Amino acid sequence: MTQAPAEIDTTTHPLLLFDGVCGMCNAFVDFIVARDRRHVFRFAPLQGETAAQIATQDDIENLRSVVFVKNGETFRKSSAVVRVLWELGGVWSMLGTLLWLIPKPLRDVGYRIVARIRYRIFGKKSACRLPTPEERSWFYP
Secondary structure (H helix, E strand, O other): OOOOOOOOOOOOOOEEEEOOOEHHHHHHHHHHHHHOOOOOOEEEEOOOHHHHHHOOHHHHHHOOOOEEEEOOEEEEHHHHHHHHHHHHOHHHHHHHHHHHHOOHHHHHHHHHHHHHHHHHHHOEOOOOOOOOOOOHHHEOO
């Protein structure tokens, strides 16, 4: 397990590390931003400086998983998605619970299949997502 740098408080602001050039990953970030009414989430691309301090070398080199960090705990693949849904609350929390009921090995098989074909379906951008001026405080480099 990796620890978040001291300047990133994952107890009040969970952090999602994502593939900054992946169309699907960027859509997932947009989905979260649109539903995060409390503005608790923070985001950083796996290609950035923040990820270099937090993520494993495998996370950064292979870009096979979103990485969710909360309270110093790190979650990857389907577990990261479930934790994000729980954090969003409401109906999303219920969806996360339904996903959690699926055994982790099966959830992760589904996650790996989607991760393997995500660029073909959702595209790959030439650069990482740039936050809007309103979103800037939610994003780390």
